[in-house]
Amino acid sequence: MGKLHLYTDSLFDTLRDRQDDLADCAVLSLIKHPDWIKLINSWQTIPDDSPSDFDTDLVRFFEFYKQKETSTEPGTLKNGQRFFAENGQLYTAMLGLYSLPYCYAFADGAEVLVRSKRIIDSIGERLGETGSFVMEIFKPGAFTSERSAFLVCAKVRLIHAFSRYFISHYAKDWDNAYGKPVNQEDMLGTNLAFSQIVLRGLLKLGISLTEAQHQAILAYWKWIGELIGIDVNIWPETSKEAFELDKLIRKRHIRASEAGQKLIGALLNYYRKTIPDPILIDQIEGIVAFFLGKDASKALNLTSNRLIQGDLLGLVLKLNGQKNRRTKNTYVNLKRNLDQQQIQQFGRLMIIKLPEIARS
Structure with a gap:
């Protein structure tokens, strides 16, 4: 039996009260x-x-x-890593232009994100850490010959738990109507944003995907999801299940919020200051709105008066990523390029670290 029968409001209401005890x-x-x-x-x-x-x-x-x-499941891991090696440039672009803004449109989940000052005040560093996480978990040999990926997932899981702790103990303005912070439903939605939504973004760019490729990425993020504390018994196995799960969460949570609009404003301002391509800068709000679609764009108060063609945008993104490269787009080349960008911008490589606490 598939997972479609699980995707109900009654079950997902209970997920808003479940977190990650371990x-x-x-x-x-x-x-x-x-x-x-x-x-x-x-x-x-x-x-x-x-x-x-x-x-x-x-x-x-x-x-x-x-x-x-x-x-470990070597076949699952190799398939996911192969897909990323072949599509990593556009995959990482979709994370910034589609996945993160998509998360901001989910009003209750945005309430957690906006309470992290680093997301607003140091958004470049946070994006760099997200990029480092993705590069680490998709590294060739990750979880088999490269054991460091386990530690990275463990740190991310603990960072989520730190967020829950600090919000529950110090956020006096937290409304229980948001659900418990960083709950199972919100974690499922974020995992979908890093998998299903990325694939949807590639389709919007005119890139054809087979069902086998779709299932390979879903299987990969099922593995990641379990490592970062998600109940994967609910995780979709097919593109149909992923579509229906995302549809349910969208219906439940996409709506306008001050938190979401504050987050997207900070993100767009960062892009306007750092993206080197004037074409992308000039149309950045419209590009994000193109990916998000009508409902999510409305929730984030995004507008676009320009008609954007996905296939042409995909070409621009590819050409923009290939500047200063003479070799084929592989994991090694993408990692080298991202490392150079981080060193140039921050003076160091961004790594996943637990928040260190001064002893009282």
Whole structure:
């Protein structure tokens, strides 16, 4: 039996109250022991044996990843990594032009994002960290010969738990009507934005995708989803299921919000300052609106008076990404280009780090 029967309002109402107990308990341990945060940030991979002073909750958290190392699916991983190696340039472009703005249009989830000052005040660094996460999880050999990807996923999962902790303890303006912060439904929606929505963006650019390719990316993000704390029993297996799941979440949550409009404003301003191509800068709001479609664009108060052709936009994005390159678009070339951009802009490579807390 497929997953379509699961995509109901009644079930998804319960998901708004579910979070991630394993990570939340681990973060309580880290709050009590800030030195452990610094230690984890110094790791290159998850060690075979947890430090002897780690408590039970933190040991249990990292044991989950040690168990996953023995249950990898090489075929699933290779298929996803191959797709990214062939399409990584446009894949990463869709994350910035479609996936992130799409998340901002979901009013309740945007309430979590807007409460992170770094997303508004240091949006370039946050985008750089997102790019680093995606490059790490799609690295050839990730999760098999490259074990560092497990640590990156563990850090992202803990960062989500830190967000839940700080909002629940310090955000006095949090409205319970938003649901619990970083809940299972919102995490499912974000995972869809990094997979299904990216593929939809490629289709809007006139790129043909087979059902096998679609399922390969869904399977890859099912694997990632489990590693970052998502209940993958609900995750779609086919393009039809992914379409219906996204349709349900859109119906439930796309609406105008001050939080979403503040987030998209910060993102567009950042693009206007940093995108080197004058054609893209001049039309950036219209390009984002083109991908988002009518409902999400309206929620974010985006307008476009220009008719944008997807195939021509795809050509511009490809040419823009190929500047200063003489070789074929591969993972190595894309990674080198993104690293150079980060060093030029920030003076360093952006990496995923847990928030370090001063000992009181």
